[in-house]
Amino acid sequence: xxxxxxxxxTGGTVAVVRGEEELVRRTSHLFAAATDIAxxxxxxxxxxxxxxxxxxxAALCGRDGAEVRLRKVYRPNVLLDPVSAAHLREIRDVRGAxxxxxxxxxxxxxxIDRRVAILAGDPRLGERSFxxxxxxxxxxxxxxxxxxxxxxxxxxxAYDARIAELRDIAPQVLDLLGRGxxxxxxxxxxxxxxxTYRRRVAELMEALGAASRFQAGVRARELGLV
Amino acid sequence: xxxxxxxxxTGGTVAVVRGEEELVRRTSHLFAAATDIAxxxxxxxxxxxxxxxxxxxAALCGRDGAEVRLRKVYRPNVLLDPVSAAHLREIRDVRGAxxxxxxxxxxxxxxIDRRVAILAGDPRLGERSFxxxxxxxxxxxxxxxxxxxxxxxxxxxAYDARIAELRDIAPQVLDLLGRGxxxxxxxxxxxxxxxTYRRRVAELMEALGAASRFQAGVRARELGLV
DNA sequence: ACGCCGTTGGCAGGTTGTTGCCGATTGCCG
DNA sequence: CGGCAATCGGCAACAACCTGCCAACGGCGT
Numbered sequence: 001x002x003x004x005x006x007x008x009x010t011g012g013t014v015a016v017v018r019g020e021e022e023l024v025r026r027t028s029h030l031f032a033a034a035t036d037i038a039x040x041x042x043x044x045x046x047x048x049x050x051x052x053x054x055x056x057x058a059a060l061c062g063r064d065g066a067e068v069r070l071r072k073v074y075r076p077n078v079l080l081d082p083v084s085a086a087h088l089r090e091i092r093d094v095r096g097a098x099x100x101x102x103x104x105x106x107x108x109x110x111x112i113d114r115r116v117a118i119l120a121g122d123p124r125l126g127e128r129s130f131x132x133x134x135x136x137x138x139x140x141x142x143x144x145x146x147x148x149x150x151x152x153x154x155x156x157x158a159y160d161a162r163i164a165e166l167r168d169i170a171p172q173v174l175d176l177l178g179r180g181x182x183x184x185x186x187x188x189x190x191x192x193x194x195x196t197y198r199r200r201v202a203e204l205m206e207a208l209g210a211a212s213r214f215q216a217g218v219r220a221r222e223l224g225l226v
Numbered sequence: 227x228x229x230x231x232x233x234x235x236t237g238g239t240v241a242v243v244r245g246e247e248e249l250v251r252r253t254s255h256l257f258a259a260a261t262d263i264a265x266x267x268x269x270x271x272x273x274x275x276x277x278x279x280x281x282x283x284a285a286l287c288g289r290d291g292a293e294v295r296l297r298k299v300y301r302p303n304v305l306l307d308p309v310s311a312a313h314l315r316e317i318r319d320v321r322g323a324x325x326x327x328x329x330x331x332x333x334x335x336x337x338i339d340r341r342v343a344i345l346a347g348d349p350r351l352g353e354r355s356f357x358x359x360x361x362x363x364x365x366x367x368x369x370x371x372x373x374x375x376x377x378x379x380x381x382x383x384a385y386d387a388r389i390a391e392l393r394d395i396a397p398q399v400l401d402l403l404g405r406g407x408x409x410x411x412x413x414x415x416x417x418x419x420x421x422t423y424r425r426r427v428a429e430l431m432e433a434l435g436a437a438s439r440f441q442a443g444v445r446a447r448e449l450g451l452v
Numbered sequence: 453a454c455g456c457c458g459t460t461g462g463c464a465g466g467t468t469g470t471t472g473c474c475g476a477t478t479g480c481c482g
Numbered sequence: 483c484g485g486c487a488a489t490c491g492g493c494a495a496c497a498a499c500c501t502g503c504c505a506a507c508g509g510c511g512t
Contacts, residue, residue: 180437180438182438183498183499192461196459199501202499213438214442214443214446215443217445217446218404419492421493425491
């Protein structure tokens with residue numbers, strides 16, 4: 001079978017676990033001892049569901065928040081979902097996490113004290129695989145990539161301000177787009193110029209990290225915005 | 227409160243019920259006695275879930291299938307979902323239903339013996355409202371509209387044949403579209419000409435009943451095809 | 453009032469997507 | 483082999499979409 005937690009600690013190897021539950025069992029002690037956690041996620045379901053319910057949250061909350069450096073990078077779409085946005089604010093305010101937003105496609109990643117990297121594998125239904133890496137070279141490489149992404153990302157405050165009023169009309173724009181209404185008609189419906197309407201759509205697509213309208217439709221539906 | 231079933235029978239009125247469960251309670255006896263049922267639905271969840279599980283299925287199955295004329299109109303997207311397609315075949319083969327496909331936007335409707343019309347209201351979360359109409363003029367109007375839609379719709383066999391090989395490459399096209407890949411690159415990836423690739427997209431959009439790629443993205447996601 | 457700043461929306465020019473047309477290719481009969 | 487039907491894919495015209503530019507408009511602080 002795959003390596004045990006003990007092997008991970010002593011050797012510099014890679015262990016693959018299947019399922020978040022298993023991941024939590026294997027790594028909760030790492031989180032408990034961590035002073036520097038960096039995390040990249042495309043949404044909140046992936047990491048938070050399993051972890052906050054389990055021992056990790058307790059481990060983190062049991063200590064002084066100032067001791068641990070928490071950095072989190074999300075995709076812009078989390079700001080469109082009210083629930084996600086609220087959760088974001090919570091972990092920022094309560095646990096002192098630093099949160100940034102990046103438009104780049106990033107794989108889901110956790111770095112612990114720059115010594116352990118956890119990388120999420122393919123999103124197979126139900127059973128997702130995670131690679132727990134302690135090999136120094138690999139962790140170093142992942143860390144440098146994460147740091148680069150971190151630097152290029154903007155703080156959530158700046159990003160949030162930038163799309164603040166977008167959120168107001170986003171539902172209407174999404175509704176029109178979802179009904180297949182042409183830009184011309186949609187702009188008239190909203191009492192906007194076509195240019196401004198398209199600006200909205202462009203901002204929306206950027207917020208969704210979509211390169212095409214089809215992709216935007218998929219992402220919007222994923223978030224339940226349509 | 228709203229009218230009772232008794233009122234529906236004697237007077238020619240409109241009763242509004244909330245929730246499919248309530249609808250079944252009120253109308254199962256109508257289905258039991260029906261010899262001509264016409265049904266329009268955009269997907270299979272809406273009518274089948276509540277009814278097949280309940281008394282209506284029993285009522286229909288308890289009688290000779292030849293006695294009742296079953297006509298059903300669906301949107302094209304049911305053919306893309308394997309589960310829906312299978313269910314479609316079942317009600318056609320087992321219950322002798324005539325099934326047609328229309329690309330038009332149709333409201334969910336049931337007509338019983340051309341005397342009772344059931345129209346689905348807004349898809350409010352969980353509690354959906356249904357109007358049960360027996361007023362002859364209204365039922366007559368709805369019937370004529372349904373008949374028109376029925377005539378203009380194509381048989382499921384013809385439609386199925388038409389998009390048979392589309393289903394083979396649909397997943398790949400959907401994947402490329404969902405990743406925001408440009409037509410040029412997508413066509414190269416599939417080893418197709420750009421014209422042919424776009425033809426695929428057009429067929430796909432028609433199958434999804436989408437007027438824009440955004441809408442197609444939404445629909446595709448709704449069906450879990452991406 | 454005046455300048456400053458952000459938003460707006462027209463315009464223009466570019467890219468991408470949509471569709472009809474038609475000849476080339478392929479496979480399948482008679 | 484010749485014909486037939488279906489598909490493919492280039493071409494072209496058009497519609498839709500995307501974006502930089504800039505003038506116009508409306509607050510807002512001084």
